[in-house]
Amino acid sequence: MDKTADFEIFLMVPPGLEHPLAAEARELGFKVSQIIPGGVMTQGGWPDVWRANYLLRGATRVLARIGGFRAFHLAQLDKRARKFPWADVLRPDVPVKVETTTNKKSKIYHAGAATQRIERALSEEMGIQIAEDAPITIKLRIDDNTCVFSVDTSGEPLHKRGHKAAVGKAPMRETMAAMFLRECGFDGQETVLDPMCGSGTFVLEAADIAQGLAPGRSRSFAFEQLATFDPAGWDAVKSQSTPQPSQMRFYGSDRNAGAVEMSAQNAARADVADLCRFQQLAMGDVRPPEGPPGLVMINPPYGARIGNKKLLFALHGTMGEVLMERFSGWRVGIVTSDSGLAKATKLPFLPTGAPVAHGGLKVRLFRTDPLP
Numbered sequence: 330m331d332k333t334a335d336f337e338i339f340l341m342v343p344p345g346l347e348h349p350l351a352a353e354a355r356e357l358g359f360k361v362s363q364i365i366p367g368g369v370m371t372q373g374g375w376p377d378v379w380r381a382n383y384l385l386r387g388a389t390r391v392l393a394r395i396g397g398f399r400a401f402h403l404a405q406l407d408k409r410a411r412k413f414p415w416a417d418v419l420r421p422d423v424p425v426k427v428e429t430t431t432n433k434k435s436k437i438y439h440a441g442a443a444t445q446r447i448e449r450a451l452s453e454e455m456g457i458q459i460a461e462d463a464p465i466t467i468k469l470r471i472d473d474n475t476c477v478f479s480v481d482t483s484g485e486p487l488h489k490r491g492h493k494a495a496v497g498k499a500p501m502r503e504t505m506a507a508m509f510l511r512e513c514g515f516d517g518q519e520t521v522l523d524p525m526c527g528s529g530t531f532v533l534e535a536a537d538i539a540q541g542l543a544p545g546r547s548r549s550f551a552f553e554q555l556a557t558f559d560p561a562g563w564d565a566v567k568s569q570s571t572p573q574p575s576q577m578r579f580y581g582s583d584r585n586a587g588a589v590e591m592s593a594q595n596a597a598r599a600d601v602a603d604l605c606r607f608q609q610l611a612m613g614d615v616r617p618p619e620g621p622p623g624l625v626m627i628n629p630p631y632g633a634r635i636g637n638k639k640l641l642f643a644l645h646g647t648m649g650e651v652l653m654e655r656f657s658g659w660r661v662g663i664v665t666s667d668s669g670l671a672k673a674t675k676l677p678f679l680p681t682g683a684p685v686a687h688g689g690l691k692v693r694l695f696r697t698d699p700l701p
Contacts, residue, residue, distance in 0.1 A: 337362075337394035338378055339479065340369040342387055342504070345685035349508040350387040357384055375557045378482050379566045382552065383545040386507035386534070390483040392468065393418075393552075397477040401436045403446055406476065410450035416556065418480060421455050423554045424463035431471040443471060464554050484551030491548030492599040493528065501530045501628045501664065503544070505687060509694050510534060512682065513624055513662040517541070517575065520623030522659075524615040524648075526581030526607065529592030531626040536601035539575040543567070547599070575604060580618055582610040612647050615655075622658035622699065631666045631690070642673045649674030653700060661697045666690040676700075 338359075342350045344367050351361050351369045359377065363370040369388075371377070381391045395418050400406040419425060427447045429440040437443055447469055451457040466481040488502035501509075510531065515521065517539035523531045537544060546567075552558055579601075581592050589609045596605040606618075629648065630641060652661055653676070665671050666687075671678065677697055684691035 335372045335374055338371045338373050338381060339392040339394065340371060340381060340385065340388040341390040341392065342368055342508075343389065343686045345683040346387060346505065346508045349511045350385070353385060353387050353508075353511065354381075375552075375559070376562055376566055378552055379550075379563055380569075382483055382487065382550045383543050383566060384570065385487070386538070386544050387504050387511070389486055389488065389504055390481055391487070392479040393482050394477065394479050397475060399474055400471070400476050401474050403437060403439075403442055406437060406443060407446040407450065409476075410447050411454050413450070413478070415451060415455055415457075418556055419451070419455065419457060419465065419467075420554065420556050421457055423465055424458040424460040425451055425465045425467055426459060426461055426463040427451070427467045427469060429469040429471065432473070434473040435471045436474055437471050437476075440471075443469060464551055466551070480551075480555065482550065482552040482555070485548070487545070489548065490544055490599070491546075493530075493533070493595045494598065500528050502687070503530055503534055505664075505685065506530045506534045506626075506628075507538070507544070509662060509664055510538065510624075510626060512694055513626065513660060513696050515624055515626075517577070520577060520579065520618065520620060522580040522582075522615075522618065522623065522625050523627060524582050524610070524612055524625070524651075525627050525629050526583050526592050527588050527628065529581050529595050529605070529607065531628065532579045532581040532592065532605050532607075533596055533599050533601060535579045535626075536575075536577075536596070536604040537599070539577045539579070539604065540572050540601070541570070542572050542599075542601070543570040546570075577604065578618065578620075579605050581605065581607045582615055583607075584609065584611045612644065612651060615651055617656050617659065622656070623660075625652060625656060625659050625661045627662070628664045629670070631670065631692075641670055645670045645673040646675075649676050652676060656700055658699050660699055663695045664692050665695065666692045668693070668695075671695040 359371045429444045448459045468479045488504040521535035592607045596602040678695045
């Protein structure tokens, strides 16, 4: 693999959030070439891979397409895998694991057997240790007899920002929260309030965005253990991110004292505590903070995993009453898997977008224009 040539970079995202991720990638200067279910395709070099991991708020993983070949049977796969230029990307001292997906259009249909051939080639040709908990994952996709190899350059999923130790029962992933904020038109220039803040994800992401803090600032990445890694180049990528002080304030409340404490701890770890205010309040006691209207962002309990459904309809009714009575001029975004619960708020929702996969459920974003 030519280290100087551009190659395909695949930005993974939960299905339903491809378009906001593509918009974010374009804003950051990435060359988006295609939007497909579950991701966004772009072109670039290794510094673009590092930048994508470090700066993109919505991507789940960043996969680098490192090459491929045609293969019609396992013996051919084995032979060509041994000649593949693995050393251009992989280090012999870093363990690897291999994951394979195939489809019915390919003569090689047994994913497990294909995985074994690739693992054997890596082990025997480069002396690479194969391990289930390896820091590097090679993904092989066999489609219509074409074998395409990618390397997962992220390691841990990118929603794990590295500064949030405490989470609630059904946490909103940071990557999804960032994309839902974007879909509600949030750009860091207005107040965000979450009256059911849980572990504080919406509030923390809003504060991050307001200050231009890189979402990957507190963690490491798999690409740091590839042969293509250049520490000086990586330092240059990180130096391009320049946080800006913000005068905005972001508010979270929850009826659960443990959630409020958890959110405050997470804000402190993320270095955004100065911008965030958390307090213990029931939904019926929530009031807007002083200042111009902003955005109310809520991931309320859906009933699928948490709580009693009948009680939830009453809770959503209260939520709608409080917002309509006290939050004139504010926009509202509610993420839920149950359209009936959303309707129970009686809020004037705009047409909904695509459903988004979240923890085995399909959730949707219900959003409003400024409330009357």
